[in-house]
Amino acid sequence: MSRFDSYATKYSCIHMRRENGILEMRFHTDNGPLRWGLGPHSELPDAFADVARDRDNRVVILTGTGDEWSGTRATPGQSAISAGLTANMFDRVHWEGRALLMNLLNIEVPVIAAINGPAWRHGEIPLLSDIVLAADTAAFQDSAHFPNGLVPGDGMHIVMPMLLGMNRGRYFLLTGQTLSAQEAKDLGLVAEILPQDKVLARAWEHAEALNQKPTLLLRYTRLMFTEYLKKRMQDLLGYGLAMEGLALMEQPEPPK
DSSP, X not given: OOOHHHHTTOOTXXXXXXXXXXXXXXXXXXXXXXXXXXXXXXXXXXXXXXXXXXXXXXXXXXXXXXXXXXXXXXXXXXXXXXXXOOHHHHHHHHHHHHHHHHHHHTOOSOEEEEEOSOBOXXXXXXXXXXXXXXXXXXXXXXXXXXXXXXXXXXXXXXXXXHHHOHXXXXXXXXXXXXXXXXXXXXXXXXXXXXXXTTHHHHHHHHHHHHTTSOHHHXXXXXXXXXXXXXXXXXXXXXXXXXXXXXXXXXXXXXXX
């Protein structure tokens, strides 16, 4: 088991505060919007594991900092995974990629996402929450994968077809489609749209209401909700990450 004092200030990209069993995890880079990279990719799996092991957490809120949930919006050539990749180099990405989502789903209390702005990278993280709230400035795009030359195999290939439907999900991933907050609500990705300065407060309202419920009711409802998601991840997440790594081994054709 974990204790809050042992992990509250442990992670450079997460600010944590807890009140009456409600834990807020605010993702950031130097106290500004989160800039996705190998740092968050490494820290978030361990942070979710710490949170999951702490039985004093009763509700968890995930949110971002400033005007974006995560960025920057990737453009071709921006991938942090460079040419010359070896199996040993990609092993870290493969391990962390599996742990990232599985450890998130191992949190055995309700999780609420307060999406404060565009999620240009890893939008599947907040979308796996039990209650998903979005600012009216939010947007969703998987900018870092297929449009950027990467197989979308680290969870987006599971989450987006599952939430959007198979055909819309594949279209979203293959075309680099951007969904506005309203489009995301219309398609069932988010439950509520609020002004940007109200979305976190609304998450706390939901959290405080949930916090009135008995502990085992909270924990076992979350367990029931996540079981199907864990099975899908268990079947397809490692395979998708392997395909992502294998495709990176391909050498581009020399210019003619």
